[in-house]
Amino acid sequence: RNLEAALRVAIEKEELEVHYQPIVDLRTGKVSCCEALLRWNHPELGPISPAKFIPVAESTGLIAPLSHWVLAQACNAAAQWPGGVTVAVNMSPALLKDLHLSHMILSSLYTSGLSADRLELEITESVLLEDNAQANTLIREFQKIGLKLSIDDFGTGYSSLAYLKKYRFDKIKIDTSFIADVTRSKEARAIIHALVGLAAELDMEIVAEGIETETQLGYVTGARCTAAQGFYLGRPSREDVIRRRLEAQA
Ligand code: G
Ligand code: G
Ligand code: MN
Ligand code: NA
Numbered sequence: 001r002n003l004e005a006a007l008r009v010a011i012e013k014e015e016l017e018v019h020y021q022p023i024v025d026l027r028t029g030k031v032s033c034c035e036a037l038l039r040w041n042h043p044e045l046g047p048i049s050p051a052k053f054i055p056v057a058e059s060t061g062l063i064a065p066l067s068h069w070v071l072a073q074a075c076n077a078a079a080q081w082p083g084g085v086t087v088a089v090n091m092s093p094a095l096l097k098d099l100h101l102s103h104m105i106l107s108s109l110y111t112s113g114l115s116a117d118r119l120e121l122e123i124t125e126s127v128l129l130e131d132n133a134q135a136n137t138l139i140r141e142f143q144k145i146g147l148k149l150s151i152d153d154f155g156t157g158y159s160s161l162a163y164l165k166k167y168r169f170d171k172i173k174i175d176t177s178f179i180a181d182v183t184r185s186k187e188a189r190a191i192i193h194a195l196v197g198l199a200a201e202l203d204m205e206i207v208a209e210g211i212e213t214e215t216q217l218g219y220v221t222g223a224r225c226t227a228a229q230g231f232y233l234g235r236p237s238r239e240d241v242i243r244r245r246l247e248a249q250a
Contacts, residue, residue, distance in 0.1 A: 003056045006042065011066060016040050018073040020242040022234035023088070023207060026221050030249050033120060034081075035088040035229065036074040037236045038066075058094040067095050068104045075112035075119060077239050082250040088120040088150065093127040096135040102145065109145075116146035122173070123149065125157030128166075139167055150207070155191065164202060172199050174225070176210030182219045189219075196224050 010016055020034035038050045057063040071089055078087035095101055109116055121142060127135055128151075142149060150171035151163065155178055163169070174195055181188035192208070199206035208220035211230030220228055234245070 003048075003053060004060050004062070006045075007040075007053055007056055007060075007062055007066075010040055010042070011062065011069070015042065016066075016069070017238070018070055018077070019236040020077065020087070020239060021229060021236040022242065022245065023227050023229040024233050025227050026225060030083075031085060031234075031246060032227060033086040033088055034078075034242055034246075035122070035236075036070060036077075036090070038070060039236070054092060058092055063092050063094050064098060064100070064104075067092060067101075068108070071105060071108040072111065075108040075114045077243075078118055079112040079114045081243065081246050083246065084118065085246055086118045086120050086148065087114075088122050090122045090152065091127075093124065096123070096127050096138055097132060099134060099138070101138055102141045105142070105147070106145065117148060120148040120150055120171070122152040124152045125154065125163070128157075128163045143168065153209075154195070164198070169204060171205040171207055171227075173207045173209050173229075176230075179208050179210045179216055179220065179230070180212075182216055189223075192220070192223050192225070199226070200224075 017039045018036050019039050020036055022031040023033040023035060024030065025032040038054075040048045040050070040053060042048055054063070057066050074087045074089050078085065105119070109119065139149065148170040149167070150173055151169050152173050153175045154172045155175045172195060174192060178188045178192055182192065196206050205226045207227040207229060208216075208225040209229050211217050211220065211228045211232045213232055216230070217228060217232055
């Protein structure tokens with residue numbers, strides 16, 4: 001309740017910010033994409049995690065205006081980035097029932113001048129699991145528009161392999177939990193290797209998430225993941241900070 005009211009105020013007063021976390025291409029060593037991550041610094045309560053307020057937005061109808069705002073910010077930012085670096089935006093499962101979503105996306109692209117192939121949508125497995133007709137229609141539309149599609153948190157849902165057969169995704173993002181276990185779990189290592197092989201066979205990128213140590217980076221590089229993301233490679237940062245990093249590598 002209170003959080004809902006506070007979130008309405010935050011959207012109006014622009015207390016929200018979009019930060020960007022770099023994703024590094026392991027073949028070139030350069031940042032190839034940045035993931036947009038919402039940040040809310042409440043004047044009294046301090047920082048509130050999106051893990052807490054996104055569900056509130058989803059259950060109150062605020063998710064559509066909020067997502068439109070994030071998409072607009074992300075497209076405007078990426079349109080200024082050098083070297084064709086792409087931007088990835090997390091798509092709320094609740095939003096993938098809203099058939100206006102593709103208009104929202106097209107308007108953000110049009111206003112910013114960003115080409116469709118520089119916008120990636122991250123979709124979590126739970127959306128696909130429900131097998132709803134609207135999500136199916138939307139995913140096909142996204143592909144017609146020419147957007148890039150990733151499956152986020154891969155390996156944490158059910159029967160994920162069925163989605164790979166059904167849709168053409170561009171990227172698989174291996175969930176953080178597998179990376180956290182690479183040094184101590186033979187099973188985690190075997191799963192990473194199998195996913196790398198699968199992605200290569202299907203012509204998809206494979207991103208290791210949650211890289212926090214040099215050892216983990218060495219491991220996923222050796223395992224031939226195509227890209228990696230995590231605090232060790234760069235924290236989510238303000239747009240001006242990210243842009244300087246992108247300009248320095250260009
Ligand atoms: O950045 P952080 O680890 O605090 O994010 C927590 C969760 O919130 C993650 O699951 C992340 O995907 C999600 N999240 C962050 N920004 C957005 C956003 O703009 N839209 C949606 N739907 N989820 C987001
Ligand atoms: O669910 P999703 O994969 O979109 O969540 C992304 C979230 O993961 C971001 O909010 C970001 O803050 C967090 N994150 C990014 N890199 C790391 C990392 O190296 N370790 C941990 N614990 N979290 C990370
Ligand atoms: Mn994500
Ligand atoms: Na993820």
